[in-house]
Amino acid sequence: MTSGRRRFLATLLLAAATACAAADVQKVVYHVGMDELPAQKFALRNIQNHIDAVGSKNIDLRMVVAGDGVTLLQRARNDENLKAAIDSLKLLGVKVLVCQTTLAARKLDFKKDLYDVAAADLVPNGVAEIARLQMRGYAYVKP
Amino acid sequence: MAEKFSEEFLNAFVDNELDAEEKSRAYLAMQQDDALSRQVCELRSLQDLVRLAYRDVPPPPSRQRVRGLKLNAIAAGLALVVGVAIGWVLRTPPPTVPMLTATAPAATAEQMKVLIHISDGRREHLKGALDEIENLARFYRSAGQNARIEVVTNGDGINLLRADTSPYAARIAQLQRDYDNLVFEACQNTLDSLRNERAITARLLPGVTVIDSGVAQIMRRQTQGWAYIQV
Numbered sequence: 434m435t436s437g438r439r440r441f442l443a444t445l446l447l448a449a450a451t452a453c454a455a456a457d458v459q460k461v462v463y464h465v466g467m468d469e470l471p472a473q474k475f476a477l478r479n480i481q482n483h484i485d486a487v488g489s490k491n492i493d494l495r496m497v498v499a500g501d502g503v504t505l506l507q508r509a510r511n512d513e514n515l516k517a518a519i520d521s522l523k524l525l526g527v528k529v530l531v532c533q534t535t536l537a538a539r540k541l542d543f544k545k546d547l548y549d550v551a552a553a554d555l556v557p558n559g560v561a562e563i564a565r566l567q568m569r570g571y572a573y574v575k576p
Numbered sequence: 577m578a579e580k581f582s583e584e585f586l587n588a589f590v591d592n593e594l595d596a597e598e599k600s601r602a603y604l605a606m607q608q609d610d611a612l613s614r615q616v617c618e619l620r621s622l623q624d625l626v627r628l629a630y631r632d633v634p635p636p637p638s639r640q641r642v643r644g645l646k647l648n649a650i651a652a653g654l655a656l657v658v659g660v661a662i663g664w665v666l667r668t669p670p671p672t673v674p675m676l677t678a679t680a681p682a683a684t685a686e687q688m689k690v691l692i693h694i695s696d697g698r699r700e701h702l703k704g705a706l707d708e709i710e711n712l713a714r715f716y717r718s719a720g721q722n723a724r725i726e727v728v729t730n731g732d733g734i735n736l737l738r739a740d741t742s743p744y745a746a747r748i749a750q751l752q753r754d755y756d757n758l759v760f761e762a763c764q765n766t767l768d769s770l771r772n773e774r775a776i777t778a779r780l781l782p783g784v785t786v787i788d789s790g791v792a793q794i795m796r797r798q799t800q801g802w803a804y805i806q807v
Contacts (some may be wrong), residue, residue, distance in 0.1 A: 466708075466807065500704055500807070534711045558715040560708055564690045564803035575806045 459492045460571040462563055468501035470508065476576040477518045480527065483574075489525040495566060496522070499532035499559025503541065506531065509548035516548060523549075532559030581605065581612070590619040596800050603799055688716065688723040689802040693794060697732025699743050705736070705807040706744055706751070713755045723757055726797065730763035730790030734770075737762045739779040752783050763790035 461483070465476050484492055498506060506529075509515035523529065533555045536543060543550040556562040567573055581589075581602065588594050589602045606612050690712065694705050709727060716723040735741045737760055742748065751758060764786050770776040780786070787793045798804050 464805065500708055534715065538707070538711075557719075558711060560690070560692075560712045560805055560807070561688075561715050563805050564688055567803035568686070568688070568801075573804055 457491065459487055459494075460566075460569070461492065461494050462566045462571040462573055463494065463496045464563055464573065464575045465496055465498045465502035465505060466500045466559075466575070468504050472576075473502070473505040473508075474515075474518070476505075477515075477522065479574075479576040480522055481518070481525075484522070484525050484527070492526075493571075494526070495528045495530055495571065497530045497532070497556070497559045497563050497566075499535055499563075503531065503535050503539065503547070506547040506550060507541070510546070519548065528554070530554055530556045530559070530562055532556060532562070534558050586616060586619060590616065592801065596796065600799050686722075688721055689797070689800075690723065690725050691794060691797045691802045691804050692725065692727045693790070693804065693806045694727065694729045694733035694736060695731040695790075695806070697735035697741075702733075702736050702744060706747060708807045709758070710751060713751070713758055716757075717755070725755070725758045726802075727758070727760045728763070728787070728790050728793050729761065730766045734762050734766045734778070736760075737781050737784045739781050741778075742781060745781055748781055749783075759785060761785045761787045761790075761793065763787060763793075765789050 463476065463480055465473065467473060467476075480494065480496060484494065505515070506519075509519055519529070529550070531543060531547065531550050531554050534557065535541075536555075541547065543552070543555060563573065585594075585598075585602075589599065594602065602616075606616060692705070692709055692712075694702070696702075696705075709725065713723075713725055715721075716725075729737055736744065737748070739745065748760065752760070760781070760783065762780055762784050765788070767778055767786070770778050794804060
Protein backbone atom coordinates (compact mmCIF):
# COMPACT_ATOMS: atom_id res chain seq x y z
CA MET A 434 0.00 0.00 0.00
CA THR A 435 1.38 3.44 -0.89
CA SER A 436 1.60 6.16 1.72
CA GLY A 437 -0.80 8.28 -0.38
CA ARG A 438 -3.53 5.72 -0.11
CA ARG A 439 -2.86 5.30 3.52
CA ARG A 440 -3.16 9.02 4.12
CA PHE A 441 -6.46 9.01 2.29
CA LEU A 442 -7.66 6.21 4.50
CA ALA A 443 -6.56 7.92 7.67
CA THR A 444 -10.16 9.01 8.09
CA LEU A 445 -10.84 5.43 9.07
CA LEU A 446 -8.44 5.54 12.00
CA LEU A 447 -11.31 6.01 14.38
CA ALA A 448 -12.67 2.62 13.39
CA ALA A 449 -9.23 1.13 13.83
CA ALA A 450 -9.08 2.51 17.33
CA THR A 451 -12.38 0.79 18.09
CA ALA A 452 -10.92 -2.45 16.79
CA CYS A 453 -8.02 -2.16 19.20
CA ALA A 454 -10.41 -2.43 22.11
CA ALA A 455 -10.99 -6.04 21.01
CA ALA A 456 -7.23 -6.62 20.71
CA ASP A 457 -7.00 -6.84 24.51
CA VAL A 458 -8.26 -10.42 24.21
CA GLN A 459 -5.35 -12.83 24.65
CA LYS A 460 -4.95 -15.27 21.80
CA VAL A 461 -3.03 -18.37 22.72
CA VAL A 462 -2.47 -21.86 21.39
CA TYR A 463 -1.50 -24.68 23.76
CA HIS A 464 0.35 -27.65 22.30
CA VAL A 465 -0.50 -31.01 23.85
CA GLY A 466 1.92 -33.51 22.36
CA MET A 467 3.12 -35.62 25.28
CA ASP A 468 2.18 -39.15 26.17
CA GLU A 469 2.73 -39.17 29.95
CA LEU A 470 -0.49 -38.86 31.95
CA PRO A 471 0.96 -36.57 34.66
CA ALA A 472 2.21 -34.18 31.97
CA GLN A 473 -1.19 -34.21 30.30
CA LYS A 474 -2.94 -33.48 33.60
CA PHE A 475 -0.45 -30.72 34.24
CA ALA A 476 -1.25 -29.20 30.84
CA LEU A 477 -5.00 -29.21 31.55
CA ARG A 478 -4.41 -27.57 34.93
CA ASN A 479 -2.11 -25.01 33.27
CA ILE A 480 -4.84 -24.05 30.85
CA GLN A 481 -7.48 -23.87 33.60
CA ASN A 482 -5.19 -21.63 35.67
CA HIS A 483 -4.48 -19.42 32.69
CA ILE A 484 -8.21 -18.87 32.09
CA ASP A 485 -8.87 -18.31 35.80
CA ALA A 486 -6.13 -15.68 35.84
CA VAL A 487 -7.33 -13.57 32.91
CA GLY A 488 -11.05 -14.43 32.80
CA SER A 489 -12.71 -16.51 30.09
CA LYS A 490 -14.09 -13.39 28.40
CA ASN A 491 -10.58 -12.10 27.83
CA ILE A 492 -9.02 -15.10 26.17
CA ASP A 493 -9.30 -17.02 22.93
CA LEU A 494 -7.60 -20.32 23.72
CA ARG A 495 -7.02 -23.21 21.33
CA MET A 496 -5.61 -26.52 22.47
CA VAL A 497 -3.99 -28.51 19.67
CA VAL A 498 -3.72 -32.23 20.36
CA ALA A 499 -1.16 -33.95 18.14
CA GLY A 500 1.23 -36.89 18.11
CA ASP A 501 1.50 -38.69 21.45
CA GLY A 502 -0.81 -36.09 22.97
CA VAL A 503 -3.77 -37.86 21.41
CA THR A 504 -3.59 -40.46 24.20
CA LEU A 505 -5.10 -37.79 26.46
CA LEU A 506 -8.38 -38.02 24.54
CA GLN A 507 -8.19 -41.83 24.43
CA ARG A 508 -7.67 -42.03 28.19
CA ALA A 509 -10.46 -39.55 28.86
CA ARG A 510 -13.03 -42.01 27.51
CA ASN A 511 -12.56 -44.08 30.66
CA ASP A 512 -11.41 -41.49 33.15
CA GLU A 513 -14.03 -39.35 34.89
CA ASN A 514 -11.49 -36.85 36.19
CA LEU A 515 -10.07 -36.20 32.75
CA LYS A 516 -13.58 -35.91 31.33
CA ALA A 517 -14.51 -33.33 33.96
CA ALA A 518 -11.34 -31.33 33.36
CA ILE A 519 -11.89 -31.27 29.59
CA ASP A 520 -15.60 -30.45 29.93
CA SER A 521 -14.79 -27.58 32.23
CA LEU A 522 -12.31 -26.10 29.74
CA LYS A 523 -14.76 -26.41 26.88
CA LEU A 524 -17.47 -24.67 28.92
CA LEU A 525 -15.02 -21.80 29.32
CA GLY A 526 -14.66 -21.55 25.55
CA VAL A 527 -11.53 -23.60 24.90
CA LYS A 528 -11.45 -25.10 21.42
CA VAL A 529 -9.86 -28.54 21.35
CA LEU A 530 -8.36 -29.26 17.91
CA VAL A 531 -7.20 -32.74 16.94
CA CYS A 532 -4.53 -33.66 14.37
CA GLN A 533 -5.97 -35.83 11.60
CA THR A 534 -2.52 -36.98 10.48
CA THR A 535 -2.04 -38.53 13.93
CA LEU A 536 -5.43 -40.23 13.83
CA ALA A 537 -4.67 -41.72 10.41
CA ALA A 538 -1.21 -42.94 11.46
CA ARG A 539 -2.61 -44.61 14.59
CA LYS A 540 -5.78 -45.84 12.90
CA LEU A 541 -8.00 -44.07 15.41
CA ASP A 542 -11.65 -43.24 14.83
CA PHE A 543 -12.43 -39.88 16.39
CA LYS A 544 -16.03 -40.93 17.12
CA LYS A 545 -15.23 -44.26 18.75
CA ASP A 546 -11.75 -43.92 20.21
CA LEU A 547 -11.61 -40.33 21.49
CA TYR A 548 -13.55 -38.44 24.13
CA ASP A 549 -15.96 -35.80 22.81
CA VAL A 550 -14.43 -34.94 19.43
CA ALA A 551 -16.63 -33.78 16.53
CA ALA A 552 -15.72 -33.60 12.86
CA ALA A 553 -15.43 -29.82 13.19
CA ASP A 554 -12.65 -30.27 15.77
CA LEU A 555 -10.35 -32.03 13.32
CA VAL A 556 -7.45 -30.19 11.64
CA PRO A 557 -5.47 -31.76 8.77
CA ASN A 558 -2.12 -31.38 10.54
CA GLY A 559 -1.65 -30.29 14.14
CA VAL A 560 1.79 -28.71 13.77
CA ALA A 561 0.68 -26.81 10.67
CA GLU A 562 -2.37 -25.57 12.60
CA ILE A 563 -0.14 -24.29 15.40
CA ALA A 564 2.02 -22.48 12.84
CA ARG A 565 -1.05 -21.03 11.14
CA LEU A 566 -2.44 -19.75 14.44
CA GLN A 567 0.89 -18.15 15.33
CA MET A 568 0.83 -16.33 11.99
CA ARG A 569 -2.54 -14.96 13.09
CA GLY A 570 -1.15 -13.59 16.33
CA TYR A 571 -1.64 -16.50 18.72
CA ALA A 572 1.06 -16.97 21.33
CA TYR A 573 2.46 -20.48 21.65
CA VAL A 574 2.64 -22.38 24.91
CA LYS A 575 3.97 -25.90 25.29
CA PRO A 576 3.20 -26.88 28.88
CA MET B 577 13.67 5.42 27.02
CA ALA B 578 11.98 4.03 23.95
CA GLU B 579 13.20 4.99 20.49
CA LYS B 580 11.00 7.30 18.38
CA PHE B 581 10.08 6.30 14.84
CA SER B 582 8.83 8.18 11.80
CA GLU B 583 5.40 7.43 10.33
CA GLU B 584 7.10 5.96 7.24
CA PHE B 585 9.06 3.57 9.42
CA LEU B 586 5.96 2.40 11.26
CA ASN B 587 4.04 1.95 8.02
CA ALA B 588 6.89 -0.17 6.68
CA PHE B 589 6.82 -2.14 9.93
CA VAL B 590 3.11 -2.89 9.58
CA ASP B 591 3.60 -3.82 5.94
CA ASN B 592 6.38 -6.20 6.94
CA GLU B 593 8.92 -4.39 4.79
CA LEU B 594 11.64 -3.92 7.42
CA ASP B 595 14.72 -6.04 7.79
CA ALA B 596 15.25 -8.18 10.88
CA GLU B 597 17.37 -5.65 12.75
CA GLU B 598 14.87 -2.82 12.21
CA LYS B 599 12.01 -5.06 13.27
CA SER B 600 13.79 -6.01 16.49
CA ARG B 601 14.26 -2.31 17.26
CA ALA B 602 10.57 -1.71 16.66
CA TYR B 603 9.54 -4.62 18.88
CA LEU B 604 11.85 -3.47 21.64
CA ALA B 605 10.50 0.07 21.51
CA MET B 606 6.90 -1.19 21.49
CA GLN B 607 7.55 -3.15 24.66
CA GLN B 608 8.68 0.00 26.42
CA ASP B 609 6.15 2.41 24.99
CA ASP B 610 2.41 1.78 25.30
CA ALA B 611 1.49 4.74 23.11
CA LEU B 612 3.70 3.43 20.32
CA SER B 613 2.29 -0.04 20.54
CA ARG B 614 -1.24 1.41 20.39
CA GLN B 615 -0.25 3.41 17.31
CA VAL B 616 1.06 0.27 15.59
CA CYS B 617 -2.10 -1.59 16.54
CA GLU B 618 -4.18 1.15 14.91
CA LEU B 619 -2.09 1.03 11.74
CA ARG B 620 -2.51 -2.75 11.67
CA SER B 621 -6.27 -2.53 12.02
CA LEU B 622 -6.38 0.05 9.27
CA GLN B 623 -4.40 -2.29 7.06
CA ASP B 624 -6.88 -5.08 7.88
CA LEU B 625 -9.79 -2.84 6.95
CA VAL B 626 -8.20 -2.08 3.61
CA ARG B 627 -7.46 -5.73 2.98
CA LEU B 628 -11.04 -6.62 3.82
CA ALA B 629 -12.28 -3.99 1.41
CA TYR B 630 -10.05 -5.30 -1.38
CA ARG B 631 -10.96 -8.91 -0.77
CA ASP B 632 -14.58 -8.60 -1.84
CA VAL B 633 -13.88 -6.49 -4.91
CA PRO B 634 -13.28 -8.20 -8.28
CA PRO B 635 -9.99 -7.19 -9.95
CA PRO B 636 -10.41 -4.01 -12.03
CA PRO B 637 -9.97 -4.13 -15.84
CA SER B 638 -7.23 -1.48 -16.05
CA ARG B 639 -4.71 -0.97 -13.29
CA GLN B 640 -3.87 2.37 -11.75
CA ARG B 641 -6.65 4.89 -12.19
CA VAL B 642 -9.63 2.62 -11.81
CA ARG B 643 -8.13 1.21 -8.65
CA GLY B 644 -7.86 4.68 -7.19
CA LEU B 645 -11.47 5.44 -8.05
CA LYS B 646 -12.62 2.14 -6.65
CA LEU B 647 -10.66 2.78 -3.52
CA ASN B 648 -12.52 6.06 -3.15
CA ALA B 649 -15.81 4.23 -3.44
CA ILE B 650 -14.69 1.54 -1.04
CA ALA B 651 -13.45 4.07 1.44
CA ALA B 652 -16.69 6.02 1.21
CA GLY B 653 -18.64 2.81 1.71
CA LEU B 654 -16.45 1.79 4.59
CA ALA B 655 -16.72 5.22 6.16
CA LEU B 656 -20.49 4.85 6.04
CA VAL B 657 -20.35 1.40 7.60
CA VAL B 658 -17.92 2.63 10.22
CA GLY B 659 -20.14 5.61 10.97
CA VAL B 660 -23.11 3.35 11.50
CA ALA B 661 -20.97 0.96 13.52
CA ILE B 662 -19.71 3.74 15.76
CA GLY B 663 -23.25 4.97 16.27
CA TRP B 664 -24.22 1.45 17.20
CA VAL B 665 -21.26 1.04 19.52
CA LEU B 666 -22.10 4.29 21.29
CA ARG B 667 -25.64 3.17 22.04
CA THR B 668 -24.81 -0.40 23.15
CA PRO B 669 -22.24 -1.09 25.86
CA PRO B 670 -19.96 -3.92 24.54
CA PRO B 671 -17.76 -2.46 21.78
CA THR B 672 -17.37 -5.44 19.50
CA VAL B 673 -17.29 -4.84 15.76
CA PRO B 674 -18.18 -8.18 14.12
CA MET B 675 -16.89 -7.03 10.70
CA LEU B 676 -13.36 -6.98 12.04
CA THR B 677 -13.25 -10.63 13.03
CA ALA B 678 -13.32 -11.76 9.39
CA THR B 679 -10.11 -10.13 8.19
CA ALA B 680 -7.76 -13.11 7.94
CA PRO B 681 -5.88 -13.11 4.62
CA ALA B 682 -5.85 -16.26 2.53
CA ALA B 683 -3.20 -18.56 3.99
CA THR B 684 -1.90 -20.11 0.80
CA ALA B 685 -0.55 -16.85 -0.62
CA GLU B 686 1.94 -16.21 2.17
CA GLN B 687 5.05 -18.27 2.83
CA MET B 688 4.86 -20.33 6.00
CA LYS B 689 8.06 -20.22 8.02
CA VAL B 690 8.24 -22.76 10.79
CA LEU B 691 10.99 -23.38 13.30
CA ILE B 692 10.88 -26.80 14.96
CA HIS B 693 12.84 -27.07 18.20
CA ILE B 694 14.19 -30.36 19.53
CA SER B 695 15.95 -30.48 22.90
CA ASP B 696 15.00 -33.97 24.05
CA GLY B 697 17.49 -36.56 22.79
CA ARG B 698 15.78 -39.82 23.75
CA ARG B 699 15.58 -42.21 20.85
CA GLU B 700 11.81 -42.75 20.91
CA HIS B 701 11.28 -39.02 21.26
CA LEU B 702 13.48 -38.30 18.25
CA LYS B 703 11.47 -40.74 16.17
CA GLY B 704 8.24 -38.95 17.06
CA ALA B 705 9.87 -35.62 16.26
CA LEU B 706 11.01 -36.82 12.82
CA ASP B 707 7.51 -38.15 12.14
CA GLU B 708 6.06 -34.72 12.94
CA ILE B 709 8.62 -32.98 10.73
CA GLU B 710 8.04 -35.31 7.81
CA ASN B 711 4.26 -35.06 8.15
CA LEU B 712 4.47 -31.29 8.20
CA ALA B 713 6.69 -31.12 5.11
CA ARG B 714 4.42 -33.56 3.27
CA PHE B 715 1.32 -31.63 4.32
CA TYR B 716 2.68 -28.34 2.97
CA ARG B 717 3.75 -29.99 -0.28
CA SER B 718 0.37 -31.64 -0.86
CA ALA B 719 -1.43 -28.40 0.00
CA GLY B 720 0.76 -26.49 -2.49
CA GLN B 721 1.79 -24.27 0.41
CA ASN B 722 5.03 -22.37 -0.01
CA ALA B 723 6.94 -23.10 3.20
CA ARG B 724 10.34 -23.16 4.91
CA ILE B 725 11.04 -25.50 7.80
CA GLU B 726 14.05 -25.12 10.04
CA VAL B 727 14.85 -27.79 12.63
CA VAL B 728 16.91 -26.39 15.52
CA THR B 729 18.54 -28.86 17.91
CA ASN B 730 20.27 -28.02 21.17
CA GLY B 731 21.04 -29.79 24.44
CA ASP B 732 20.43 -33.52 24.12
CA GLY B 733 18.39 -32.86 20.98
CA ILE B 734 21.69 -32.56 19.13
CA ASN B 735 21.98 -36.37 19.35
CA LEU B 736 19.69 -36.42 16.34
CA LEU B 737 22.31 -34.75 14.17
CA ARG B 738 25.54 -36.19 15.57
CA ALA B 739 27.14 -38.67 13.19
CA ASP B 740 28.26 -40.82 16.14
CA THR B 741 24.93 -40.89 17.99
CA SER B 742 22.10 -40.35 15.53
CA PRO B 743 19.79 -43.36 15.34
CA TYR B 744 18.22 -41.93 12.20
CA ALA B 745 21.07 -40.79 9.93
CA ALA B 746 19.65 -42.49 6.83
CA ARG B 747 16.20 -41.08 7.42
CA ILE B 748 17.57 -37.56 7.80
CA ALA B 749 19.54 -37.93 4.56
CA GLN B 750 16.32 -39.05 2.87
CA LEU B 751 14.38 -36.08 4.24
CA GLN B 752 17.11 -33.71 3.05
CA ARG B 753 16.85 -35.22 -0.44
CA ASP B 754 13.06 -35.16 -0.52
CA TYR B 755 12.55 -31.64 0.82
CA ASP B 756 14.85 -28.82 -0.22
CA ASN B 757 12.84 -26.42 1.97
CA LEU B 758 13.90 -28.31 5.11
CA VAL B 759 17.14 -27.57 6.98
CA PHE B 760 18.68 -29.14 10.08
CA GLU B 761 20.69 -27.03 12.49
CA ALA B 762 22.94 -27.75 15.47
CA CYS B 763 23.77 -25.33 18.28
CA GLN B 764 27.43 -24.25 18.60
CA ASN B 765 27.03 -23.69 22.34
CA THR B 766 26.00 -27.30 22.77
CA LEU B 767 28.95 -28.49 20.67
CA ASP B 768 31.25 -26.35 22.85
CA SER B 769 29.94 -27.80 26.08
CA LEU B 770 30.26 -31.33 24.73
CA ARG B 771 33.91 -30.61 24.07
CA ASN B 772 34.63 -28.71 27.29
CA GLU B 773 32.63 -30.76 29.75
CA ARG B 774 32.63 -34.24 28.28
CA ALA B 775 35.68 -34.15 26.01
CA ILE B 776 33.55 -35.11 23.01
CA THR B 777 34.38 -33.67 19.61
CA ALA B 778 31.08 -34.25 17.86
CA ARG B 779 30.95 -34.77 14.12
CA LEU B 780 27.68 -33.81 12.49
CA LEU B 781 25.72 -35.50 9.73
CA PRO B 782 26.25 -34.16 6.19
CA GLY B 783 24.28 -31.04 5.31
CA VAL B 784 23.74 -29.95 8.92
CA THR B 785 24.22 -26.23 9.53
CA VAL B 786 25.87 -24.98 12.71
CA ILE B 787 24.24 -21.94 14.33
CA ASP B 788 25.74 -19.81 17.11
CA SER B 789 23.06 -20.60 19.67
CA GLY B 790 19.81 -22.55 19.55
CA VAL B 791 17.90 -20.23 21.85
CA ALA B 792 19.21 -17.12 20.09
CA GLN B 793 18.10 -18.61 16.77
CA ILE B 794 14.62 -19.29 18.19
CA MET B 795 14.29 -15.69 19.35
CA ARG B 796 15.71 -14.30 16.12
CA ARG B 797 13.31 -16.31 13.99
CA GLN B 798 10.29 -15.35 16.07
CA THR B 799 11.04 -11.66 15.70
CA GLN B 800 11.35 -12.33 11.96
CA GLY B 801 7.80 -13.69 11.90
CA TRP B 802 8.50 -17.42 12.09
CA ALA B 803 6.20 -19.79 13.94
CA TYR B 804 7.86 -21.74 16.74
CA ILE B 805 6.95 -25.29 17.71
CA GLN B 806 8.64 -27.59 20.13
CA VAL B 807 8.44 -31.29 19.35
